[in-house]
Amino acid sequence: MSPESPPRASTRAAALRGPGAQLRLRAEEAASPLPPLLVQAEQLAGAVLLGEHGRRRSGVGDDFWQYRPVQPGDSRRSIDHRRSARGDQQFVREREWQIAQTVQFWTDCGTSMRFASREDLPTKGARARLLALATAILMVRGGERVGLTGGLLPPRRGKIQILRMAETWTEEQDTPYAPPEHRALVPHARALFISDFLGPMEELETALTKSADRGVRGILLQVLDPIEEAFPFAGRTRFESVTGALAHETLKARALRDRYLDRLADRRDAMDHLCRQTGWQLGLHHTDQSAQAGLLWLHGALGRSAVQSS
DSSP states (O other), X not given: OOTTHHHHHHHHHHHHTSHHHHHHHHHHHHHTTHHHHHHHHHHHHHTSOOSSTTTOSBSSSSSEEEEEEOOTTOOXXXXXXXXXXXXXXXXXXXXXXXXXXXXXXXXXXSGGGGOOSSTXXXXXXXXXXXXHHHXXXXXXXXXXEEEEGXXXXXXXXXXXXXXXXXXXXXXXXXXSSOOOOOTTOOTTOEEEEEEOOOSOHHHHHHHHHHHHHTTOEEEEEEXXXXXXXXOOOOSSEEEEOTTSSSEEEESOGGGGHHHHHHHHHHXXXXXXXXXXXXXXXXXXXXXXXXXHHHHHHHHHHHHHHHHHHO
16 A cells, blocks of 8 residues: 555545535435335336326317217307218317316325334335325326425426425424315315324314315325224234324223224214315225225326316
8 A cells, every 4th residue: 555545545534524525415315215206106107097187078279189969059160061071960079178287285294104014014104105296297297287285386397396296205294193284275276185184183174174165176095004994903012103102001902993993984984074075085095005006096086076176
């Protein structure tokens, strides 16, 4: 080793301890969750045939959609005389609906969403973010605007918007149950709220009521770990919150099962009633199910809500 080597090594070590290196290290750590989430979401979205989601229907636009026979109330100017000349029946040339829709997202980043009952299962939060981001990718590919509730990320189109959403969803909150964010909802837009919805019902009631007042229709997707509905516990069991702040130990866990399941069913009934009152839809997804199954359901549900709001 040459005499000059130690100084170079010492200089390199000092540089690694410098503020610039530390900033880069923190930046790399902050960005590290983004590529896997984006890749998974892109792959998941690619597995679903989008077509022209929410837009393949008659309306005001430039692209031809279909011919249909003339109906009472159609204006003469809407008749396509070239197509009608081929036979004895008159036809109207319909154009494709091309009004871009707006979809706003909220995903629960509270500590309760960090739960997974097995190592081979994703946490509820990881699955919620994946489904939300994949849905946003589908919407952007369909020419629609996507954004976050609360005014943090106003609705926009494009891949940059997807990257911003993914970056925002890497942040987690310290509150056990994050309340649904209903501020800055665009009037007559659509919304997707994803959570386990095990927190206070009052927060959810406020969010959906205010959304309905603004003409916003949306979807509640409840994401649960399978163990949260099976409740397979018996004998001495210690229950703890994800952070360990709350704990309860019992010698007869099986005796709690019926009461727990009844309360869970009551919560679902209350959510279903709230959705029917406000024009929203309610869905349930378990983390042991395929993410593609969840995305397919969301794809269809958002299509139905687009038709209802038009």
